[in-house]
Amino acid sequence: MYGRQSWRNIHEGQENCYLLTNGLGGFSALTMVGSNARNDHALLISCDNLHNQRYHLLTNLAETAVVNGKEYDLHSQEFGKGARTADGYKFLNSFVVDIFPTWRYLVDGLEIVKSIAMRHGRNAIAVKYELINRSGADAEFEVTPLLQFVPKGDILEASQEFEIAGNKIASGGQSLLFETNGQVFPHPTVSEKGLYYYQDERDGRDSVGNVAHNHSIKWHIKAGERKELYLNYDQENLDKSVDEIFADEKSRVAKIIEQSGLEDPIAQQLVAASDQFIIEKQATNGLTIVAGYPFFMDWGRDTMIALQGCGITTRRFEETKSILQSFMDYCHKGLMPNIFPEGTSEPRYNTVDAALLFINVLWEYYQASGDLDFIKKAFDTAKDIIHWYRKGTDFSIKMNSDGLISAGGGDDQVTWMDVNVDGILPTPRHGKPVEINAYWYSALKIMSEFAHLLGKDEEDYLELSEKVKASFLKEFWSYDLGCLKDLASGTPNDNQIRCNQIWAVSVPFTTLDESQQKQVVDKVFEYLYTPVGLRSLAPIDHEFHHSYGGTNVERDLAYHQGTVWGFPLGAYYLAYLKAYGNDAPEKAQSAINDVKDQLQAIEPTLREGCIGQIAEIFDGEYPAMSRGCFAQAWSVGEVLRVFRAVQDLSLGNGQH
Numbered sequence: 001m002y003g004r005q006s007w008r009n010i011h012e013g014q015e016n017c018y019l020l021t022n023g024l025g026g027f028s029a030l031t032m033v034g035s036n037a038r039n040d041h042a043l044l045i046s047c048d049n050l051h052n053q054r055y056h057l058l059t060n061l062a063e064t065a066v067v068n069g070k071e072y073d074l075h076s077q078e079f080g081k082g083a084r085t086a087d088g089y090k091f092l093n094s095f096v097v098d099i100f101p102t103w104r105y106l107v108d109g110l111e112i113v114k115s116i117a118m119r120h121g122r123n124a125i126a127v128k129y130e131l132i133n134r135s136g137a138d139a140e141f142e143v144t145p146l147l148q149f150v151p152k153g154d155i156l157e158a159s160q161e162f163e164i165a166g167n168k169i170a171s172g173g174q175s176l177l178f179e180t181n182g183q184v185f186p187h188p189t190v191s192e193k194g195l196y197y198y199q200d201e202r203d204g205r206d207s208v209g210n211v212a213h214n215h216s217i218k219w220h221i222k223a224g225e226r227k228e229l230y231l232n233y234d235q236e237n238l239d240k241s242v243d244e245i246f247a248d249e250k251s252r253v254a255k256i257i258e259q260s261g262l263e264d265p266i267a268q269q270l271v272a273a274s275d276q277f278i279i280e281k282q283a284t285n286g287l288t289i290v291a292g293y294p295f296f297m298d299w300g301r302d303t304m305i306a307l308q309g310c311g312i313t314t315r316r317f318e319e320t321k322s323i324l325q326s327f328m329d330y331c332h333k334g335l336m337p338n339i340f341p342e343g344t345s346e347p348r349y350n351t352v353d354a355a356l357l358f359i360n361v362l363w364e365y366y367q368a369s370g371d372l373d374f375i376k377k378a379f380d381t382a383k384d385i386i387h388w389y390r391k392g393t394d395f396s397i398k399m400n401s402d403g404l405i406s407a408g409g410g411d412d413q414v415t416w417m418d419v420n421v422d423g424i425l426p427t428p429r430h431g432k433p434v435e436i437n438a439y440w441y442s443a444l445k446i447m448s449e450f451a452h453l454l455g456k457d458e459e460d461y462l463e464l465s466e467k468v469k470a471s472f473l474k475e476f477w478s479y480d481l482g483c484l485k486d487l488a489s490g491t492p493n494d495n496q497i498r499c500n501q502i503w504a505v506s507v508p509f510t511t512l513d514e515s516q517q518k519q520v521v522d523k524v525f526e527y528l529y530t531p532v533g534l535r536s537l538a539p540i541d542h543e544f545h546h547s548y549g550g551t552n553v554e555r556d557l558a559y560h561q562g563t564v565w566g567f568p569l570g571a572y573y574l575a576y577l578k579a580y581g582n583d584a585p586e587k588a589q590s591a592i593n594d595v596k597d598q599l600q601a602i603e604p605t606l607r608e609g610c611i612g613q614i615a616e617i618f619d620g621e622y623p624a625m626s627r628g629c630f631a632q633a634w635s636v637g638e639v640l641r642v643f644r645a646v647q648d649l650s651l652g653n654g655q656h
Helices: 198-202 242-260 265-275 300-313 317-329 353-369 372-391 434-453 459-476 499-506 514-527 552-558 568-580 585-599 602-607 633-650
Strands: 027-029 042-048 053-067 070-073 076-079 084-087 092-098 100-107 110-118 124-133 139-151 163-165 168-171 174-180 183-196 208-221 226-234 278-281 286-289 533-535
Touching: 027 110, 042 124, 053 100, 053 110, 053 174, 053 208, 053 226, 100 242, 110 242, 124 139, 124 208, 124 242, 139 168, 139 226, 163 208, 168 208, 208 226, 226 242, 242 265, 265 300, 265 602, 265 633, 286 300, 286 317, 300 317, 300 353, 300 633, 317 353, 317 372, 353 372, 353 434, 372 434, 434 459, 434 499, 459 499, 499 514, 499 533, 499 568, 514 568, 533 568, 568 585, 568 633, 585 633
Parallel strands: none
Antiparallel strands: 027 042, 042 053, 053 070, 053 139, 076 084, 076 183, 092 100, 100 110, 110 124, 124 226, 139 208, 163 168, 168 174, 174 226, 183 208, 278 286
């Protein structure tokens, strides 16, 4: 819950937003004062799921109340930097997010309560108002839908016309059906220029936008009357009422939370947040995971990392299998797609980690579900991955004579630190990356375990894993640093202190002994840990960037050079529990308590930026404001895994 203290001015009121999603890649997001503070804020952004194309349809609803002959504009929006502001937020008493965003306004004895729900599986939005008129006089309420009907990210041209015929709005090749219990008044298309996107300017993006409108909707509320008003929008058909949409979504989310079995209230909120990333994928006839809102669709690497929390931790095993099956279907020369096909386009395989993570995810799935039948089904794909990594495959990915994996070359950046700015590689990691070889060793150990379970030959995997372990320790352990090198390439970048080493501890099977695990965890804590994520580079490094912002080039140069990332925080806590949780019982309990205490910092994180979500990144030096995607799947999923581990360990049924 937020109150007027949170929006003493419009900029404060635009710091946080809600997020609703529809299971197709479409979404709804506006600020807590109901404004559009960025181009990607909208009441309804649809998704052409087959082509991964989003469309900005409904920007907002401009609401006006007339009470005792006086007109009140409830809409909040900046128009032009410093030009003028629609300051409806001054009448806003509270804003609450509890599955649905709800605003409560008060003007002259007329109370307006507004809630929004998004229909699952449809490009549809439902808006419900309750008006309580205690003013002693009749009142009028008017809503003007603000329209764009353009591809997400585009700017509406003033020449674009909008048609309204019956209950259908059409423009730009898109159409939208609507129904309401108000009276509709069509009018010629009116264009409004100069919406000012405060957050886009802050982040170095284009900060202006345009909208249009061609009708308004009006209601009359008698003195002393309590009246429910509604608007229902859908691109397909209007076969469910607004009340049914709200009830269905509330029930659906409650079942997902119950299914997870997680008891902590913060964990339960993260379960609801994780659901917003799981979507249908028409191109693969299965499910996938959106990497982040509002910018990204699905990526292979992000999916493999996020799936462990969003699918396995939440006990959504059927969904997990569907996603894994899609990757199995598209495995090519031992590589998993980083970008799946869109329409007639071909998948892209420019990732070294997705395939290795796939094997590690199989292990986590089996540990949680006990489903050996699916492991049998997936084993040949996993075997093929090992074969190609040993033999050598695309993007210079190959096993060297020492058993370690090298990858990348030229302009190919194939680890998660993959920025390429006009030929400039801010984080060149060609050679042998530490986390890739940690995944590789763990994958080999997992394959030996699976082979044993399935009655297949395990000796080859065991023999190679021992060779990899010896080479890993020789190549990556630095006695000078007291931790792991980031890279084995023969360049100065090898000795940078980065968060990538934490995965060498948190993977299911680690090459490190207990002392080395603790040294890595402590080094990461000393230089990289923050309550909202891990720094991608130590502040003592001369290449460290203390903040993320400015132009696109400036942001890219800082992206992996000190910027705090949310998702490695999960690996840090899991590594801490592994390194310190195997001590004497009283020390193990102390480790659990430490993590429990530090996890409390997640609650204020959920109140900042996108409410109920965890963002992609934060500034490196002082990570108080979220940046990048305001909701990121792997940030949510990885922290969820920690809540599961803490709960299981507290109940005495966890594993290290």
